[in-house]
Amino acid sequence: DENYEYRRLKQNQVPVKRLPDALIIGVKKCGTRALLEFLRLHPDVRAAGSEVHFFDKFYHKGFEWYRDKMPPTLEGQITMEKTPSYWVTRSAPRRVYAMNPSVKLLAVVRDPVTRAISDYTQSASKRPSLPRFEDLALVNSSAVWGGAPSVVDASWPPVRLGVYARPLRRWLRRFPRSRLLLISGERLVADPAAEMARVQEFLGLKRVITEKHFYFNSTKGFPCLLKSESRSTPHCLGKTKGRSHPYIDPNTLERLKDFYRPFNERFYQLAGMNFGWP
Numbered sequence: 001d002e003n004y005e006y007r008r009l010k011q012n013q014v015p016v017k018r019l020p021d022a023l024i025i026g027v028k029k030c031g032t033r034a035l036l037e038f039l040r041l042h043p044d045v046r047a048a049g050s051e052v053h054f055f056d057k058f059y060h061k062g063f064e065w066y067r068d069k070m071p072p073t074l075e076g077q078i079t080m081e082k083t084p085s086y087w088v089t090r091s092a093p094r095r096v097y098a099m100n101p102s103v104k105l106l107a108v109v110r111d112p113v114t115r116a117i118s119d120y121t122q123s124a125s126k127r128p129s130l131p132r133f134e135d136l137a138l139v140n141s142s143a144v145w146g147g148a149p150s151v152v153d154a155s156w157p158p159v160r161l162g163v164y165a166r167p168l169r170r171w172l173r174r175f176p177r178s179r180l181l182l183i184s185g186e187r188l189v190a191d192p193a194a195e196m197a198r199v200q201e202f203l204g205l206k207r208v209i210t211e212k213h214f215y216f217n218s219t220k221g222f223p224c225l226l227k228s229e230s231r232s233t234p235h236c237l238g239k240t241k242g243r244s245h246p247y248i249d250p251n252t253l254e255r256l257k258d259f260y261r262p263f264n265e266r267f268y269q270l271a272g273m274n275f276g277w278p
């Protein structure tokens, strides 16, 4: 835009590709795409378009390969990318630290029960023959006879990924708490401007993203953008973001809530924040 061109001319700068200053490291299905798209509204943020998967899949390709995946930026602009699987990649904290020990980390978290359903809904959309959520989340769930209690299958990835405490501890072994911003996925939906104010402050950005950028689309049931870098007309995130979820048996939901309660408590303690999940 005009501002950008002006600054560029004034400072006689040529944009160059740089390694990221900030990363969205997770968590899958918690609103990572929304966070990235919202951040892109800021003129001082430039982000890679798709998930780069450098610190999990392509680390062997080296930092020059990674840098080449980044958009060109001017001095003072923040380079970013988001790959939600970094959150649970054991080697990622060490590798990220090796790239830049003062990198800023962002992670969106959401009630693990809805996160699990969201994760399942995504898989089911690709595989319609997938068994019911209830049958995958609980083991013995069909053993009505004899009254065998059904227990949550903690090893099923949609359930396991909602245990946030362990990966958080791994990241905090490498990075100080002040370098990692935890964003509430619920608040990102309920009040995107307020949550984005926290994000901009954390990144040391001027508060440019405000209420003025968002409107609530009641058909979609989510906040959408009035305009963005690439489009000047109102638009929502794609069809794959904000899907409707299947009805889940309340008994299964109760079991999951009970399952997560102690893990959530542990997570709140480590995070120093209470996310208020039921």
Ligand code: A3P
Pocket: 027, 028, 029, 030, 031, 032, 033, 034, 084, 117, 118, 119, 121, 185, 188, 189, 222, 223, 224, 236, 237, 240, 241, 242, 243, 244
């Ligand atoms: P659902 O599609 O299950 O509702 P991710 O981008 O990390 O995969 O997260 C997807 C989730 O982002 C969506 O899950 C949705 O709940 C949430 N989300 C947050 N803000 C959104 C927005 N403005 N538009 C659409 N989805 C949003």
